[in-house]
Amino acid sequence: MKFMLLIHQGTTPTPPSAEWDALSEAEKRAVYGAYQTINETPGVSPGVRMGPPAAATTVRVANGTTMRTDGPFAEIKEAIGGYLFFDADDLDAAVELAAQIPAASMGGAIEVRPVIEG
Numbered sequence: 001m002k003f004m005l006l007i008h009q010g011t012t013p014t015p016p017s018a019e020w021d022a023l024s025e026a027e028k029r030a031v032y033g034a035y036q037t038i039n040e041t042p043g044v045s046p047g048v049r050m051g052p053p054a055a056a057t058t059v060r061v062a063n064g065t066t067m068r069t070d071g072p073f074a075e076i077k078e079a080i081g082g083y084l085f086f087d088a089d090d091l092d093a094a095v096e097l098a099a100q101i102p103a104a105s106m107g108g109a110i111e112v113r114p115v116i117e118g
Helices: 025-039 091-098
Strands: 002-008 044-049 057-062 065-070 080-087 109-114
Touching: 002 091, 025 044, 080 091, 091 109
Parallel strands: none
Antiparallel strands: 002 080, 002 109, 044 080, 057 065
């Protein structure tokens, strides 16, 4: 079964930021190491890190006219900072992997969703 793991950053420190700079070098290496391990896990299709919500452009079409708005569609507390896909045996395996994503223990959350195929 395939799952999408959406990484909600919450208050997770991410580079470049003062919060990230406040982490020790060991903490930074641990975060990078955790992501490397996750990306090397069999069944994981690494996603990508996303820019902040302020860098988003929202597109709507009304009456045939395309409208662009700078920024996210809605005010959200926990912006999605990235994602990955995971082919797992079951939901428990996907939850186990989600718990290893640094954001899950550093102020964020991981949303696990099954992918509907076919």
